[in-house]
Amino acid sequence: MTFRHGFPHSPTAIAYDPIQRxxxxxxxxxxxxxxxxxxxxxxxxxxxxxxxxxxxxxxxxNEGALVTATADDTLHLWNFRQKCPQIVQSLKFQREKITCLHLPVGSKWLYIGTDKGNIHVVNIETFTLSGYIINWNKAMEM
Incomplete structure (x- = not known):
């Protein structure tokens, strides 16, 4: 049996669920x-x-789920509702690097910012990319 004690070594990201604490x-x-x-x-x-x-x-x-983005530009949907959390679905990005995630409270749309300045939209319920992309150059024109 392995015991873990203290703060993780080399932390890179943090998330908090205020309802489930x-x-x-x-x-x-x-x-x-x-x-x-x-x-x-x-x-x-x-x-x-x-x-x-x-x-x-x-x-x-308050859904018992977490989305992580890893350095290989993959999104992972974790399910925390069972005893041992596990990845339920993954979504790989091909041409752009993931830099930012935003999920408005109560929304089913996850916004993914990329290194090229574009914003992609993922439906959380199906964990698929929608066809909608906010291109940086179109947003700047507005």
């Missing part, structure tokens, strides 16, 4: 440390190619 800390190795009320302390990892730096995280507030 969960704090998740992601690190350079692709690990997630989930902390909550007394007795809630879990450690999980991204596996395979996505076992790399966690760059962004956002909770689906």
């Amino acid at each position: 969960l704090l998740v800390i992601g690190d350079k190795a692709g690990s997630l440390r989930i902390l909550g009320s007394p007795g809630v302390d879990t450690h999980v990892r991204h596996e395979g190619e996505s076992a790399c730096t966690v760059i962004q995280m956002v909770f689906l507030v």
